[in-house]
Amino acid sequence: MFTGIVEIMGTVAEYNPLDTSASGGQGVSVTIKDAAAILGDCHIGDSIACNGICLTVTEFDADSFKVGISPETIARTDVADWTPGTRVNLERAVSQEVRFGGHYVQGHVDTVATMVSVTPEGNSLVFGFQLRDAKYAKFIVEKGFVCIDGTSLTVTDVAADGTFYIAMIKHTQEVVVMPLKKVGALVNIEVDLTGKLIEKQITHALHNQFDNKNSTLNKLIDSIIDEKVRKYMSK
Template sequence: MFTGIVEHIGTVLGYQAFDDTASGGNGVSITIGNAKPILLDCHIGDSIAVNGVCLTVTEFNEDTFKVGISPETIKRTNVASWQQGAKVNLERAVSQDVRFGGHYVQGHVDTVATIESRKSEGNSIIFGFKLRDPQLEKYIVEKGFICIDGTSLTVTDVLSDGTFFISMIKHTQENVIMPFKKTNEEVNIEVDLTGKVIEKQIQVTLDNQIKNEDSPLNKLVGKIIEEKLEKYLNGRT
């Protein structure tokens, strides 16, 4: 679990494909450098969010660490654009003594979005985004949380076509990679888990109610049908 509060900006040093036949596909191995501040308490098997992607440390030294990335992660994220020298946001998994300053972030990227616009507003930057997968637009709401490239941000506006916006203050600009990006570049998106959980709970509840003939929902629907039918029949006589 993560908070979406970026701790450090690292650098991609190497990007190597490997044959991952044991897991049914081909993956990549990536080495991240300039990471000393977040490796002081590192162990093999630890989770580190890299641009919002929860990855497992397989090797590390004082300044670098290596992670393996599966084909599924490559499809969901912008990992394929992490060329040598690229800057990436880094955050360690939360510990008991971490203040929860952002929001609940799993590090499970849902999709990518394209930067549609960016403009200055005082000392802030307003970014506009468009999701690759429009079916996820329902989870993005004004004033709701969203995680973009591992950064916890607040949605400031959502247009009818699904375009959404965030406002990035000066402090955040100085500590994350998004200000380095230009329009038409992609970012990783993790929507707020809360919306997905609520949707699932409602769906399961409705399914159970519909299947049970004696459920309150079925009784209510039956009563409404009877009343409508009675009015219809009375109107014909």
């Protein structure tokens, strides 16, 4: 579990799509450097969010760590765009001592979005995004949480065409990777878990109601239909 409060920015040092070593996880292997500030208490098997992707440390030294990334993760994220020199947001999994300044972030990226606009507003920047997968649009709501490249942010507006916006203050601009990206770049999106849980519960409850002929919902529907039929027949 993470908070979406980025600790530092690291740099991709190695990207090996054909690495088949045990530590590479039979898939893409990535080494990230400039990470000394978060490796003082690191252990093999620890989770570190890299641009919002929860990844497992398989090797590390004083300044860098290595992770293996599965094909499924590559398909859902911007990992395919990483090259040596790419900057990435880094956050360790939460501990008991961490203040929860962002929101509950799993590090399970749902999809990517394209950055479609960047507009200065005072000393803030307003970013606009379009989701690749429209099915996640229902979870993007004004004043709701969204995690973008591992950064906990608040949605400021959602346009009719699905474009959504966030405003980033000057301090955040200086400590996360988003301002380093240009219009057209991809970002990782994790929608708020709360919305997905609520949808799941409501869908499950409705299915149970529909499947039970004696349920309150079915009785209500039958009552409405009967009333409509009576009114029609009495004309």
